[in-house]
Amino acid sequence: MRLPDLSRYSLPREPVRLVRRAVRHVLGTQLGLLLGPALLLTLPFLLLRWRAPFRLLRRAEAWRLERFYRFHLATSPEKFLGGRRALLHGLLAGVLGYVMLDLLLLVSGIVLGSTIQAVISEPVVFDFSVWVLSRPALPILLIFGSSSLLATALYAEAAAWAQAALLRRWTPVVREDALETRISRLLITRRGVVLAIDDERRRIERDLHDGVQQNVVSLSVMLARARRSTDPERASALLDQAHAQSQSLIEEVRQVAWRVYPSALDEHGLATALSDVAASSPVPVQLDHRVSVELPSAVESAAYFVVREAVNNVVKHAGASQVSVRIETSGPPEGRRLTVAITDDGIGGADPEGGGLQGLARRVAALDGTVSVDSPLGGPTVITAELPSD
Known part of the structure; x- marks a missing residue:
């Protein structure tokens, strides 16, 4: 799903x-x-x-790893890169470099040869033992040139990964490129949190203005009419109506507070709060709760709002006859993840760029989670959120 734009931040373009x-x-x-x-x-x-000589070359190799691959080693190479380890590392670096040389020669031959043939308006001829292919130089340059450059970049990435994998056998390695990607994602999610908070404030303002405020004004007018009335029976009837409306107002305020944050989530846990969502939904909701471990409060809150918003979207737009909600955890204790899946049998065609689903994506991304939407026309629609739960 597309997260908010980062145009206001001065980061290098991806x-x-x-x-x-x-x-x-x-x-x-x-x-x-x-x-x-x-x-x-x-x-x-x-x-x-x-x-x-060995120490000099080892320092040069450490400089290469840091300068070109942006590897940050937990310990200096002097403490772990010696003897057999230096043999393995040097052998791997040499083999990877030799393959890269062959690849660069191939790319140079294709690009330069195709360019020259295009300038002199001659085709490129591939002469094999079995057949001969002759094609215009410009398509060869565009197709094979671009693909060979892409192959070179992918191989270079694989070479960096292979050397990092070998070094991790001896010392922890942190890649600066991964840190840059992580920082970019954190900036995106921070912006998403701000937008989610703004959306929530607007929704609360609409609830208060369109519902609670109108009822308060109506109640005030009714009390004023009862106060001005000279007919005791009429005044008593107006007071009875005002009392009934005040009870309705109390319930409406309770509903607004519940939509802001349900007290049942803190008092009784996620399963009870979701049962309340299922009970209040006009569309039947089947809840399958398979979480037996204690979850952080932030994760429980995010899972609750994902289910509530998804069920509300189903009621408003899907035309479904039933909804199923499955919540479960998976993975080892140190990397356990919570999966929330909401499925409905409605008409499908849910727009991932819509405000509701975008709000879910921002809320989940703030906790380093992901949201995916599978909603073909005709249904069914499946919304899946995954959040770290450790």
Whole structure:
């Protein structure tokens, strides 16, 4: 689902950041073809007690990992990259760099060759043992050139992942690229939280203005009429009506407060609060609650509002005859996730960009969760929210 725009924040645009990252990884992998074998060649000097060349190459390799891959190692290479480990690491860097060299030669040959053929208006000929293909140079340049560049970037990313996986066997590794992505997501979700709060304030204002305020004005007018009435029976009837309206007003205020935050959620837990939602829905709701562990209050609140908003959308727009709600947890204790799935048999075609579903996405994203919507025309509609629950 699309989250709010971040145009007001001065972060690098994602395509530009990805291109810079790809270029860094390509250069870093290619440099590994030099530093990896050079590191291996200095290992025999360790047998002669001459450690200076090995230490120099090890520092250069650490610089390559930090400069081009943006790896932040928990410990310095001097403490873990020595002997057999340096042999494995240098061998991997050399092999990855050699493959990158072949790939760059292939890309250069395709791009430069196709460009030259396009300039001289000659086709590109592929001569195989079995057949010969001749195609215009410009399509070859656009299709094979762009695809080979993409393959180079993907290989460079795979090379960075492989070297990080090997290093993690010896020391924790943090990738700065992952931190940048995480910061971007946090900025998006922070903006989403602000928008969700604004939407909630507007909804509360509408409830108070259109409902509670109108009833209070009506009650005030009724009391004023009773006070001005000279007929005791008429005044008594007006007072009875005012009393009945005041009871209705109390119930309406209670409903507004319940929509802001249900007290049952704190007093009796998520299952009871959701049972109240099911009981008050004009469409039958089947609740399947399979959570046996204690959840953080923020996660319970998000799950409750996801179910309530989804059920309200079904009542207003889906034309469904029934709704099923399933809530369960999965995963190990340290990475347990809560899954909330709401399914209805309505007409389908729910718009993920609509205000209600966008509000759900923002609320769940604030807790590092995700929302997905599957709603083909004709139904059924399935809204699934996943939240970390540890």
